[in-house]
Amino acid sequence: MKQIALYGKGGIGKSTTSTNISAALSGMGLDVLQIGCDPKRDSTRMLMHGRLIPTVMDQVRERGDKEITLKDVVFTGYGGVRCVEAGGPEPGVGCAGRGIIATFQVLERLGALHADVVVYDVLGDVVCGGFAMPMREGYAKEVYLVTSGELMSLYAANNICKAIKRLSGRSRGQCRLGGVICNAKNLPDEEELVATFADRIGSTLIQFIPRDPVVQRAELNRMTVIEFAPDTPQAGAYRLLAGKILENKRLDIPEPLEIEDLEALAYDFIAD
Amino acid sequence: MTSSRTEGCTLTGALSVTTSVQDAVSIIHGPDGCAHHNFSLLHALHFDNDQLVLPSILSTSLKEQEIIFGGEKALEDTITRAFEGNHGAVFILTSCVAAAIGDDVRSVCCEVHGCPVIIVPTGGFLGGGFSDGVKSALIALSSLCHGGNQSGMVNLVGEKNLEYEAEANYREVARLLSLLGVKIQLRFVRNIPVSAIGNLGCASLNILRDESLTDVGSALENRFGTPFLPSFPVGFEGTLRFLSRVGEELDIESDSAIAAERAYQKGIIEHFSDLRRKTVMIHHWGQTSGPVLTELLETFDLELKDHGRLLSFPDPLPVGTAGLFRMLSRWQRVIHA
Numbered sequence: 001m002k003q004i005a006l007y008g009k010g011g012i013g014k015s016t017t018s019t020n021i022s023a024a025l026s027g028m029g030l031d032v033l034q035i036g037c038d039p040k041r042d043s044t045r046m047l048m049h050g051r052l053i054p055t056v057m058d059q060v061r062e063r064g065d066k067e068i069t070l071k072d073v074v075f076t077g078y079g080g081v082r083c084v085e086a087g088g089p090e091p092g093v094g095c096a097g098r099g100i101i102a103t104f105q106v107l108e109r110l111g112a113l114h115a116d117v118v119v120y121d122v123l124g125d126v127v128c129g130g131f132a133m134p135m136r137e138g139y140a141k142e143v144y145l146v147t148s149g150e151l152m153s154l155y156a157a158n159n160i161c162k163a164i165k166r167l168s169g170r171s172r173g174q175c176r177l178g179g180v181i182c183n184a185k186n187l188p189d190e191e192e193l194v195a196t197f198a199d200r201i202g203s204t205l206i207q208f209i210p211r212d213p214v215v216q217r218a219e220l221n222r223m224t225v226i227e228f229a230p231d232t233p234q235a236g237a238y239r240l241l242a243g244k245i246l247e248n249k250r251l252d253i254p255e256p257l258e259i260e261d262l263e264a265l266a267y268d269f270i271a272d
Numbered sequence: 273m274t275s276s277r278t279e280g281c282t283l284t285g286a287l288s289v290t291t292s293v294q295d296a297v298s299i300i301h302g303p304d305g306c307a308h309h310n311f312s313l314l315h316a317l318h319f320d321n322d323q324l325v326l327p328s329i330l331s332t333s334l335k336e337q338e339i340i341f342g343g344e345k346a347l348e349d350t351i352t353r354a355f356e357g358n359h360g361a362v363f364i365l366t367s368c369v370a371a372a373i374g375d376d377v378r379s380v381c382c383e384v385h386g387c388p389v390i391i392v393p394t395g396g397f398l399g400g401g402f403s404d405g406v407k408s409a410l411i412a413l414s415s416l417c418h419g420g421n422q423s424g425m426v427n428l429v430g431e432k433n434l435e436y437e438a439e440a441n442y443r444e445v446a447r448l449l450s451l452l453g454v455k456i457q458l459r460f461v462r463n464i465p466v467s468a469i470g471n472l473g474c475a476s477l478n479i480l481r482d483e484s485l486t487d488v489g490s491a492l493e494n495r496f497g498t499p500f501l502p503s504f505p506v507g508f509e510g511t512l513r514f515l516s517r518v519g520e521e522l523d524i525e526s527d528s529a530i531a532a533e534r535a536y537q538k539g540i541i542e543h544f545s546d547l548r549r550k551t552v553m554i555h556h557w558g559q560t561s562g563p564v565l566t567e568l569l570e571t572f573d574l575e576l577k578d579h580g581r582l583l584s585f586p587d588p589l590p591v592g593t594a595g596l597f598r599m600l601s602r603w604q605r606v607i608h609a
Contacts, residue, residue, distance in 0.1 A: 057340060057341075060337060060340075061337060061341060088340065088341075089340055089341045089342055090341075090342075093341065093342030093344065093373075093374075093375075093376075094338075094339065094340050094341045094342035094343075094373055095339050095340055095372075095373045096340070098336065098339050098340050098373075099340040099341075102336055102340060
């Protein structure tokens with residue numbers, strides 16, 4: 001079983017990338033489980049054709065965690081991809097990080113965490129221990145950073161490297177950085193910039209995903225690109241990424257950059 | 273690890289105050305364990321002091337669901353339950369976990385009506401200890417008073433409700449004040465009803481239990497204009513100074529009271545004359561015992577030696593002349609044992 005986690009700045013396209021990876025992997029005949037680890041609960045929506053599935057935390061709140069069964073929290077979407085949403089509190093109350101921890105406990109108890117590939121789609125920033133949960137306890141051993149060439153996006157990716165480095169340094173820490181995914185914003189020399197960033201942190205650019213209006217069109221039709229436009233170059237890019245992740249053996253402990261170095265790197269590319 | 277008796281949990285300190293308001297209930301916004309532990313501790317300590325007290329405490333019983341989704345609903349429900357008990361006031365004390373997840377306790381309390389609902393912030397992880405909890409509770413409870421005209425009487429502020437000699441200390445201070453013809457308006461807070469707190473601002477002088485409550489004295493002075501003495505009296509000379517200062521603050525002639533007390537003290541010193549020139553070793557816990565201990569060593573001409581009879585010097589210090597009498601009686605028993 002391969003378990004991967006996608007992290008990156010909020011709004012950078014983690015859920016879009018995750019759902020297309022999951023759809024592409026299912027197209028290869030693999031059993032895929034995607035777990036959305038964000039209280040916004042919209043990670044798996046495109047796989048579910050626009051449906052916001054009941055979340056694990058909703059079920060816990062309504063029934064208590066002892067009454068929940070697998071069919072209450074695992075829903076089958078496009079291509080047979082099984083979808084789970086952790087859910088969490090309303091914005092501004094409670095503790096969403098604890099919600100993620102509780103979700104993992106429920107999924108463990110139900111024996112839900114089995115598949116050829118488990119894809120964890122995690123909230124933008126690792127703001128507390130709860131959101132580091134997919135990287136801990138031997139869940140996702142491979143983390144993929146999703147970033148564009150924008151400085152703030154690189155900054156967030158660099159910050160997540162700190163969490164990976166910290167957790168990988170522990171005696172029980174098994175998580176490593178699998179690579180960097182560039183979800184492009186059509187900036188000049190963006191692929192080269194993100195590739196250089198990946199190299200500087202001791203990793204590699206695993207795939208460049210170009211910016212293409214078909215992504216927007218697919219989402220307006222409540223589908224992944226793999227389902228909506230399977231013959232487009234964009235779908236090809238996602239399939240290529242899924243294949244590379246499947247075969248990836250390079251796992252690194254990243255070395256995060258100092259903010260000055262990160263700014264200098266971004267500045268070099270703007271100046272060019 | 274070193275720890276003093278004034279450290280420990282902020283929540284416990286606050287509860288030692290709030291549970292001494294007879295017709296109020298204290299809600300601990302936290303897991304059941306916080307309520308259970310504190311209930312047991314308060315019950316056991318009172319029982320040690322020969323009092324059967326069942327502290328009036330409710331718990332919001334926070335569990336993982338409330339931590340994830342927020343505990344405000346649990347607090348609302350518990351406040352509603354408290355109102356059903358016809359209490360004079362409801363005190364809300366926050367636990368560490370409620371403070372960590374950022375429950376908006378103030379908003380919840382503003383929405384509920386029926387009797388006064390007073391918030392005492394007591395998240396222990398924020399760095400405070402037992403005595404910070406006591407101070408927070410005293411300041412929070414003072415909001416139940418809206419001022420008043422000075423009565424010429426005094427308030428006792430922050431009596432140590434969990435100490436063994438709390439009542440004896442109260443009687444001693446009351447005795448000393450009676451020498452000046454001064455009466456106690458309010459014991460803030462020891463075994464009083466909610467309604468009595470309305471008189472907090474009417475006193476002409478607040479007498480703090482000890483100097484750790486100076487912030488409370490200042491807060492009350494700012495609020496009601498009531499001056500304060502920083503501590504109950506300690507030591508022979510300290511007790512005479514106490515009489516003098518109360519007299520000054522209340523503009524009462526104190527010479528005759530001081531003379532009477534000095535004569536009383538002289539009799540006591542003579543009563544314990546068999547302690548004179550003994551070789552002793554003093555065991556004491558507190559850091560502030562210096563001047564009073566020095567006074568006793570000089571009064572009885574005691575010689576300090578490592579091989580001397582081991583005498584215990586308590587913390588908190590003995591209050592007034594009567595407190596010294598009780599301690600000297602214990603010393604006498606040890607010397608003659």
